[in-house]
Amino acid sequence: MERFEHMKLDPTQVLVMGFASVILIGAMLLNLPIASVDGRSVGFLDALFTSTSAVCVTGLVVVDTGTYWTAFGKTVILILIQIGGLGFMTMATLFAMVLGKKISLKERLIIQEALNQSTLEGLVRFTRYILLYTFLIEGIGALFLSFRFVPEYGLAKGVAYSIFHSISAFCNAGFDLIGYGRSLTPYVSDPIINIPIYLLIILGGLGFSVMVDVINQKSFRRLNLHSKMVLLLTAILIGVPFVLFLVLEWGNPGTLGDLGFGGKLLGALFQAITPRTAGFNTIDTGALTNASKLLTVVLMFIGGSPASTAGGIKTVTFGVIIFTVISMIRGREDTELYGRRISRSIVDRALTIGVVAIALAVFTTMLLAITEAGLDFMDILFEAVSALGTVGLTLGITNRLSPLGRVIIIFAMFVGRVGPLTIAFALARRQRKNKGTVRYPEDKVIVG
Amino acid sequence: MERFEHMKLDPTQVLVMGFASVILIGAMLLNLPIASVDGRSVGFLDALFTSTSAVCVTGLVVVDTGTYWTAFGKTVILILIQIGGLGFMTMATLFAMVLGKKISLKERLIIQEALNQSTLEGLVRFTRYILLYTFLIEGIGALFLSFRFVPEYGLAKGVAYSIFHSISAFCNAGFDLIGYGRSLTPYVSDPIINIPIYLLIILGGLGFSVMVDVINQKSFRRLNLHSKMVLLLTAILIGVPFVLFLVLEWGNPGTLGDLGFGGKLLGALFQAITPRTAGFNTIDTGALTNASKLLTVVLMFIGGSPASTAGGIKTVTFGVIIFTVISMIRGREDTELYGRRISRSIVDRALTIGVVAIALAVFTTMLLAITEAGLDFMDILFEAVSALGTVGLTLGITNRLSPLGRVIIIFAMFVGRVGPLTIAFALARRQRKNKGTVRYPEDKVIVG
Ligand SMILES: [K+]
Ligand SMILES: [K+]
Numbered sequence: 001m002e003r004f005e006h007m008k009l010d011p012t013q014v015l016v017m018g019f020a021s022v023i024l025i026g027a028m029l030l031n032l033p034i035a036s037v038d039g040r041s042v043g044f045l046d047a048l049f050t051s052t053s054a055v056c057v058t059g060l061v062v063v064d065t066g067t068y069w070t071a072f073g074k075t076v077i078l079i080l081i082q083i084g085g086l087g088f089m090t091m092a093t094l095f096a097m098v099l100g101k102k103i104s105l106k107e108r109l110i111i112q113e114a115l116n117q118s119t120l121e122g123l124v125r126f127t128r129y130i131l132l133y134t135f136l137i138e139g140i141g142a143l144f145l146s147f148r149f150v151p152e153y154g155l156a157k158g159v160a161y162s163i164f165h166s167i168s169a170f171c172n173a174g175f176d177l178i179g180y181g182r183s184l185t186p187y188v189s190d191p192i193i194n195i196p197i198y199l200l201i202i203l204g205g206l207g208f209s210v211m212v213d214v215i216n217q218k219s220f221r222r223l224n225l226h227s228k229m230v231l232l233l234t235a236i237l238i239g240v241p242f243v244l245f246l247v248l249e250w251g252n253p254g255t256l257g258d259l260g261f262g263g264k265l266l267g268a269l270f271q272a273i274t275p276r277t278a279g280f281n282t283i284d285t286g287a288l289t290n291a292s293k294l295l296t297v298v299l300m301f302i303g304g305s306p307a308s309t310a311g312g313i314k315t316v317t318f319g320v321i322i323f324t325v326i327s328m329i330r331g332r333e334d335t336e337l338y339g340r341r342i343s344r345s346i347v348d349r350a351l352t353i354g355v356v357a358i359a360l361a362v363f364t365t366m367l368l369a370i371t372e373a374g375l376d377f378m379d380i381l382f383e384a385v386s387a388l389g390t391v392g393l394t395l396g397i398t399n400r401l402s403p404l405g406r407v408i409i410i411f412a413m414f415v416g417r418v419g420p421l422t423i424a425f426a427l428a429r430r431q432r433k434n435k436g437t438v439r440y441p442e443d444k445v446i447v448g
Numbered sequence: 449m450e451r452f453e454h455m456k457l458d459p460t461q462v463l464v465m466g467f468a469s470v471i472l473i474g475a476m477l478l479n480l481p482i483a484s485v486d487g488r489s490v491g492f493l494d495a496l497f498t499s500t501s502a503v504c505v506t507g508l509v510v511v512d513t514g515t516y517w518t519a520f521g522k523t524v525i526l527i528l529i530q531i532g533g534l535g536f537m538t539m540a541t542l543f544a545m546v547l548g549k550k551i552s553l554k555e556r557l558i559i560q561e562a563l564n565q566s567t568l569e570g571l572v573r574f575t576r577y578i579l580l581y582t583f584l585i586e587g588i589g590a591l592f593l594s595f596r597f598v599p600e601y602g603l604a605k606g607v608a609y610s611i612f613h614s615i616s617a618f619c620n621a622g623f624d625l626i627g628y629g630r631s632l633t634p635y636v637s638d639p640i641i642n643i644p645i646y647l648l649i650i651l652g653g654l655g656f657s658v659m660v661d662v663i664n665q666k667s668f669r670r671l672n673l674h675s676k677m678v679l680l681l682t683a684i685l686i687g688v689p690f691v692l693f694l695v696l697e698w699g700n701p702g703t704l705g706d707l708g709f710g711g712k713l714l715g716a717l718f719q720a721i722t723p724r725t726a727g728f729n730t731i732d733t734g735a736l737t738n739a740s741k742l743l744t745v746v747l748m749f750i751g752g753s754p755a756s757t758a759g760g761i762k763t764v765t766f767g768v769i770i771f772t773v774i775s776m777i778r779g780r781e782d783t784e785l786y787g788r789r790i791s792r793s794i795v796d797r798a799l800t801i802g803v804v805a806i807a808l809a810v811f812t813t814m815l816l817a818i819t820e821a822g823l824d825f826m827d828i829l830f831e832a833v834s835a836l837g838t839v840g841l842t843l844g845i846t847n848r849l850s851p852l853g854r855v856i857i858i859f860a861m862f863v864g865r866v867g868p869l870t871i872a873f874a875l876a877r878r879q880r881k882n883k884g885t886v887r888y889p890e891d892k893v894i895v896g
Contacts, residue, residue, distance in 0.1 A: 248818070290825045291817035298810060321803060328800045328875055333793075344792075345781075351799060352776045355769060358806075362746060369739035370696070377738045378825040427776055 012422045015091050019055060019084070019418055026051030026080045035073035042068070045406055052410045054080035056417035057088070057309060059174025059279035059392020060383075060409060062399045066179030077175060078164055084417075085171025085204070085309040090130050092307035092421055093208045130208055134170065137203055141166035144196040148187070169200035172309045174279020174392030181396075184270075188282040189263030194270060201278040202238075205304030206230055225340050226316065230305045233315035237302060241272035244295055254287025275299035277311040279392025286395045293378055293395070300389040301361065311390030311416055313357045320350035349427050353420050360419070361385055364412050371404040372397070383409065388416035460870045463539050467503060467532070467866055474499030474528045483521035490516070493854055500858045502528035504865035505536070505757060507622025507727035507840020508831075508857060510847045514627030525623060526612055532865075533619025533652070533757040538578050540755035540869050541656045578656055582618065585651055589614035592644040596635070617648035620757045622727020622840035629844075632718075636730040637711030642718060649726040650686075653752030654678055673788050674764065678753045681763040685750060689720035692743055702735025723747035725759040727840025734843045741826055741843070748837040749809065759838030759864055761805045768798035797875050801868050808867070809833055812860050819852040820845070831857065836864035 031047035033039050042050070046062050053060050054077045063069075069077065142162040149165075150158030161177055168175045176183050187193035203211070213227040220228065246268040249256040256264045270282045275296045288296065303312010324335040324347050334341035364384040372380055379395045386393050387409045401409065479495035481487050490498070494510050501508050502525045511517075513525065590610040597613075598606030609625055616623045624631050635641035651659070661675040668676065694716040697704040704712045718730045723744045736744065751760010772783040772795050782789035812832040820828055827843045834841050835857045849857065 289817065289821065290828070291814050293825070294810065294814055294817060321799075324796075325800050325803045328796050329871075331875070348772075348776050351769075352773050355773045362742065366739050366742050369737065369742060373737065376825075377741070380738070423777075427779070 012425050015422065016418050018087065018091075019414070022080065022083055022087075023048070023051050023055045023414070026055060026076060029076045030069075030073060032072075035070055035076065037068060037070055045403060049406050049410055050077065051080060052413050053392070054173065054175065055084035056390050056413040057081055057085045057171050057173040057311070058387060058390040058413045058417075059168075060387060060394060060398050060413070061175070062401070062406065064179060064181050065175050066177040074164070074177065078167060081171050081173040081175060082167055085167075085173060086130065086134055088417065088421075089134075089208055089307060089309050090127055093130065133208060133211065137200065138163075138166045138170050141170060141196050141200045145193065148190065148192045165197070166200060169197050169278060169280065170204040170309065172201060172204050172278050172304060172311070172390070174274075176280060183281045185282055185284065188267050188270070189259055191262075191266060194266045194282070197278075197280065198269065198273055201273055201280075202234065205276060205278075205308050205310035206234065207305045207308035209307060210305065225338060225342075228338055229316050229319050233319045234305065237276060237299065237315060238269075238272050241275075241295060241299055242269050245271045245292060248289050248292045248295070249283070252287065252289060255283040255292075271296070272299075275389075275391055275393060276315075277303045277389050277391040279386070281393060285393050290378065293382060296393065297382055297385050300385045300391040300393065301357065303389050303391075311388075313353050313420060317350045317353050317420070320347055321354050324350075345427075349424050352427060353423055356423060357388070357420070360388055360412075360415065364388060364408060367408050368405055371402055371408065375400075384412060387412035390416050460873050463870065464866050466535065466539075467862070470528065470531055470535075471496070471499050471503045471862070474503060474524060477524045478517075478521060480520075483517055483524065485516060485518055493851060497854050497858055498525065499528060500861050501840070502621065502623065503532035504838050504861040505529055505533045505619045505621040505759070506835060506838040506861045506865075507616075508835060508842060508846050508861070509623070510849070510854065512627060512629055513623050514625040522612070522625065526615060529619050529621040529623060530615055533615075533621060534578065534582055536865065536869075537582075537656055537755060537757050538575055541578065581656060581659065585648065586611075586614045586618050589618060589644050589648045593641065596638065596640045613645070614648060617645050617726060617728065618652040618757065620649060620652050620726050620752060620759070620838070622722075622725075624728060631729045633730055633732065636715050636718070637707055639710075639714060642714045642730070645726075645728065646717065646721055649721055649728075650682065653724060653726075653756050653758035654682065655753045655756035657755060658753065673786060673790075676786055677764050677767050681767045682753065685724060685747065685763060686717075686720050689723075689743060689747055690717050693719045693740060696737050696740045696743070697731070700735065700737060703731040703740075719744070720747075723837075723839055723841060724763075725751045725837050725839040727834070727838075729841060733841050738826065741830060744841065745830055745833050748833045748839045748841065749805065751837050751839075759836075761801050761868060765798045765801050765868070768795055769802050772798075793875075797872050800875060801871055804871060805836070805868070808836055808860075808863065812836060812856065815856050816853055819850050819856065823848075832860060835860035838864050 027044065027048040027050075029035065030050050031041050031044050033041050035047075036042050041047075042063060049060075049062050052058070065074070065077065142159075142165075145166055146158060146162040149161040152158065153161055164175075164177055167173070174183075178184060178186060184193060184197070207230065210227045210230045213223050214231075217223050217227075220231070223231070246256070246264065249268065249271075250264065251257050256267050259267055267283050270280075271288075271292070274280050276299055285293075285296070301312060302318045303314055304310020306314045306316050319337075320335060320342055323337050323342070327333075327335050335347050336342075361381075361384060364387070365381050368375075368380040368384055369377070375397055376395075379397045382393070382395050383397055383401075385391070390413060398409070475492065475496040475498075477483065478498050479489050479492050481489050483495075484490050489495075490511060497508075497510050500506070513522070517525065590607075590613075593610040593614055594606055597609040600606065601609055612623075612625055615621070622631075626632060626634060632641060632645070655678065658675045658678045661671050662679075665671050665675075668679070671679070694704070694712065697716065697719075698712065699705050704715050707715055715731050718728075719736075719740070722728050724747055733741075733744070749760060750766045751762055752758020754762045754764050767785075768783060768790055771785050771790070775781075775783050783795050784790075809829075809832060812835070813829050816823075816828040816832055817825070823845055824843075827845045830841070830843045831845055831849075833839070838861060846857070
């Protein structure tokens with residue numbers, strides 16, 4: 001482990017500079033006239049917007065992916081998504097290992113041994129495992145999606161669509177080729193599309209280490225605390241919103257109202273899964289009730305699990321904050337869960353990420369409120385949280401944003417993607433360095 | 449101190465039951481036909497709404513205070529405000545003392561000595577000091593307000609109006625008699641009204657112990673940490689929004705746009721002071737830009753200082769959270785400020801109050817989104833946070849709320865008033881009791 005820390009590059013710098021470089025290269029490629037169907041360059045701002053959205057696996061778009069881009073443009077976007085999703089998951093998993101997260105013995109044997117041989121070779125071997133895991137799941141996903149797309153679009157286009165949407169779903173990118181901004185709405189009642197997409201989104205959002213832990217341990221009780229938390233929170237954060245969306249949208253003619261019973265169930269489940277943080281939609285997001293929109297904003301803010309392809313403050317961060325509060329209310333000094341306590345420094349990191357994320361959401365929304373004065377407040381709040389959480393859902397304002405608004409969203413997507421991990425890593429290193437420094441005398445204040 | 453803890457009644461029960469009783473008595477009085485100008489009862493729901501709003505010093509109203517109520521009704525409201533504001537400040541200051549907040553020696557001599565003689569007699573003497581402080585400030589405030597109100601309304605009505613608005617301002621109640629829902633808008637450019645109201649709101653929102661500390665120490669450096677934090681945060685939370693409101697509303701014809709330079713300054717300063725948590729307004733809140741509305745929501749959420757007449761999560765709670773995050777980012781283990789560290793248990797209390805308040809705000813807004821499906825999202829978010837923070841500002845929907853919506857706001861006002869203090873006190877007692885209980889083994893999770 002130490003070896004990795006002794007490398008010359010600060011890992012957070014690698015992350016930020018790496019992402020920025022890939023985004024810029026992507027923007028230059030998408031800016032080429034051959035990327036656009038009409039043969040004219042999309043313009044650098046919108047090329048940058050699209051590239052950032054793809055690399056940060058957000059899915060917000062200013063031009064319709066399915067109809068605007070050529071096969072070249074679509075391929076560039078797909079590669080950017082794969083690099084962004086995979087690169088982030090790899091980096092985040094490495095960071096977690098460097099920070100000394102407890103992992104299972106077998107996981108350690110697989111990864112740590114590889115890393116300890118020599119830094120570069122270790123990285124290569126480790127990355128190979130993540131690649132294998134990713135391509136295997138994406139391949140299976142594409143296979144199942146092809147049962148619908150091949151009959152509908154023919155063999156070549158059908159296979160290409162299956163691969164594109166499988167990668168986009170697993171990487172939680174939310175880009176679609178269905179065209180005319182419809183996302184997956186034509187398939188709202190179609191289990192052949194819904195079920196593979198559900199599973200791809202959820203698996204992509206769990207994280208590599210949880211997947212390895214589950215495969216190795218096979219029993220929930222033997223999983224490490226991190227895996228238990230991820231699975232518990234994922235179940236709660238899908239189950240509760242599923243019921244709420246079903247109730248809130250049951251009679252809404254703009255969303256679930258006109259669907260059959262099965263369609264209502266599939267549609268509500270999709271709406272519960274997609275805000276964390278896939279970004280596809282099968283019902284018209286803009287037609288949701290205000291209560292459902294607010295619930296979606298909360299889910300987008302929380303996002304998926306750490307060291308995965310998903311965004312947001314992450315399920316575990318949310319969980320640590322909630323379990324800390326529950327422990328406090330029960331009068332316990334520690335954050336407790338499954339007979340374990342979570343260390344103070346991790347609670348502090350979770351708190352910091354939560355507070356910084358709220359501040360960023362308020363700040364971004366306020367900036368958009370200034371640049372997009374004519375737009376509805378819910379629309380801009382939704383857009384800001386969607387960009388910061390790298391979700392990609394929208395109430396339909398993305399392509400109506402002013403140039404300044406687009407710049408704000410570009411920054412929000414980038415900060416939303418690299419921010420939480422960078423903060424968590426930087427805090428952990430500083431906390432470690434500052435052990436045993438001078439403490440000030442304690443003093444009291446009143447709160448509440 | 450121990451004596452107070454050994455009393456048979458749990459202090460939080462006294463607070464909750466006491467407030468509930470006063471609210472019910474007030475509702476019964478306001479429900480009488482003699483309270484209404486038209487000679488017919490307002491109906492129990494709206495009487496309860498008004499009484500809750502008065503006792504919780506919120507200021508949200510479903511009928512116009514100035515034109516709907518008789519002199520009897522107005523007097524009942526004024527008494528409810530004074531009981532609510534004064535009662536809360538007294539209770540909260542006592543709680544803080546019981547929790548062993550460090551207070552200055554002289555403050556201790558004044559209060560603690562009194563309390564130590566015998567519980568009942570001590571309470572009476574202590575309450576007498578708070579009463580003196582309150583009536584002195586309210587009297588001076590009324591005197592200055594009378595310079596405008598007596599020439600305008602004649603001697604009797606002018607004096608009554610001066611007293612009413614002075615009490616309403618010091619208690620951060622926000623009820624006004626100007627009529628037709630105008631609040632203080634006719635006086636937007638009038639320094640004779642603005643300056644006394646500013647000072648009354650700010651003094652009422654500082655808290656008794658800070659006031660005593662300032663009077664005793666005279667120099668900022670010698671103040672205790674709590675007083676320093678209150679003064680620092682109050683200055684920041686007025687100064688920064690003042691500049692922002694000035695910039696955001698400078699050219700807005702619905703608010704500051706048509707005012708002269710002095711009026712712009714006075715109006716922006718009023719808008720910066722009133723969300724924490726006075727609830728008067730001199731400019732049309734509904735005409736603010738979305739950015740200003742969002743800023744107002746944030747300020748209403750934070751509120752005034754602990755153990756004062758103000759509501760919200762409190763400046764110090766907000767400050768502890770922010771300073772904790774800043775300390776974390778600087779890589780320090782402790783929350784540090786002015787060369788002191790803030791104890792872990794206080795940080796935990798602040799965190800708990802912050803998280804519970806956010807959850808309550810989201811929950812209340814979601815309920816209102818369901819019961820008031822036709823209303824704009826910003827309008828209901830604003831109303832929910834205003835009620836929970838006992839602020840009383842509105843974007844104009846209070847009297848358009850459905851009966852169910854009114855019930856939700858009644859609960860929100862009550863919970864918003866007694867909640868933070870009850871939580872803080874209950875947590876502090878449990879933390880104290882649970883010192884030295886069994887700790888679980890530590891385990892790690894990844895956040896971010
Ligand atoms: K996404
Ligand atoms: K108020």
